[in-house]
Amino acid sequence: MGDTVRVAVTGAAGRMGRELLDVAADRDDVEVVLAVNRSPVDPVAGVDVREAGDLSGHLGETDPDVLVDFTGPDSSVDYVAACTEMGVAVVVGTTGFDEDGRAALDDAAESVPLLHATNFSRGIAALRRAVREAVAALPDYDVELTETHHNGKRDAPSGTANTLLDDIDDVRGEAGRVYGREGDQPRSEGEIGVHARRAGGVTGEHEVLLADDHQTLSLTHRAGSRGVFAAGALDAAVWLSGRDAGRYDFEEVLDA
Numbered sequence: 001m002g003d004t005v006r007v008a009v010t011g012a013a014g015r016m017g018r019e020l021l022d023v024a025a026d027r028d029d030v031e032v033v034l035a036v037n038r039s040p041v042d043p044v045a046g047v048d049v050r051e052a053g054d055l056s057g058h059l060g061e062t063d064p065d066v067l068v069d070f071t072g073p074d075s076s077v078d079y080v081a082a083c084t085e086m087g088v089a090v091v092v093g094t095t096g097f098d099e100d101g102r103a104a105l106d107d108a109a110e111s112v113p114l115l116h117a118t119n120f121s122r123g124i125a126a127l128r129r130a131v132r133e134a135v136a137a138l139p140d141y142d143v144e145l146t147e148t149h150h151n152g153k154r155d156a157p158s159g160t161a162n163t164l165l166d167d168i169d170d171v172r173g174e175a176g177r178v179y180g181r182e183g184d185q186p187r188s189e190g191e192i193g194v195h196a197r198r199a200g201g202v203t204g205e206h207e208v209l210l211a212d213d214h215q216t217l218s219l220t221h222r223a224g225s226r227g228v229f230a231a232g233a234l235d236a237a238v239w240l241s242g243r244d245a246g247r248y249d250f251e252e253v254l255d256a
């Protein structure tokens with residue numbers, strides 16, 4: 001096995017940050033050398049957490065190989081900028097970027113290795129392949145996408161839902177997306193209905209439903225815990241460490 005990869009974690013007190021620190025503590029291929037959070041917090045999983053204010057300074061002091069970011073779109077853009085300044089590779093799990101945010105990630109990938117994925121579970125990678133195949137095999141079927149998440153999630157629809165919608169567009173050509181329906185709103189041919197539910201502590205569920213007048217096919221993924229996302233993001237960090245600057249996909253990590 002290669003050297004231990006030195007990892008920095010932003011959003012360390014968030015749901016995903018905590019999970020990353022927990023999962024990292026049980027692995028011997030990564031070492032968390034820096035954990036930061038916007039607001040001050042007590043140690044997480046035995047790791048001291050610094051205030052994020054001067055991230056470049058913290059990166060310079062601790063010299064991580066890769067930063068793993070699960071925060072919010074605005075902070076993520078700022079943290080990625082600190083990584084480009086300091087020459088640190090970055091794994092981004094944050095979702096909800098607007099066009100400017102996505103462009104900022106593209107720009108950063110010209111200076112450092114950058115891997116952004118809206119979902120770090122192997123199951124979703126398999127769901128994406130299954131959905132592409134089903135949509136290609138059933139070209140005239142109506143498609144509806146439903147995602148369900150915990151009541152603390154901010155962005156809607158989820159990043160994974162948007163990725164699945166882009167996958168469907170790649171196969172079928174760009175379709176009109178209808179976000180929820182209300183009132184007199186019959187379905188138009190070819191549109192894709194998109195539904196975001198927020199309830200309780202649901203970790204993350206995505207269903208793609210295909211139907212014609214005679215058959216329905218439902219493809220569903222349910223994440224049982226955030227551990228699957230944390231493990232995938234750390235696998236990505238190990239894979240990304242030492243690579244050339246550029247934009248990479250989680251699929252490349254899974255195929256390695």
Ligand SMILES: NC(=O)C1=CN([C@@H]2O[C@H](COP(=O)(O)OP(=O)(O)OC[C@H]3O[C@@H](n4cnc5c(N)ncnc54)[C@H](OP(=O)(O)O)[C@@H]3O)[C@@H](O)[C@H]2O)C=CC1
Nearest residue numbers: 011014015016038039070071072075093094095118119120
């Ligand atoms: N790609 C994937 O596989 C997955 C992606 N995600 C995505 O990860 C992100 C985080 O999710 P989750 O952990 O549930 O969120 P939480 O709300 O639990 O945690 C967010 C963390 O980010 C910090 N943060 C948020 N906004 C800012 C800001 N403007 N400036 C500085 N810090 C900020 C918070 O700091 P503070 O404590 O100070 O508020 C907190 O530490 C979301 O975009 C989510 O969609 C989640 C799961 C899997």
Ligand SMILES: O=C(O)C1=N[C@H](C(=O)O)C[C@H](O)C1
Nearest residue numbers: 095118119153158159160204
């Ligand atoms: O916020 C979450 O929790 C999740 N966010 C990601 C998304 O927006 O797709 C991935 C996962 O579904 C959990």
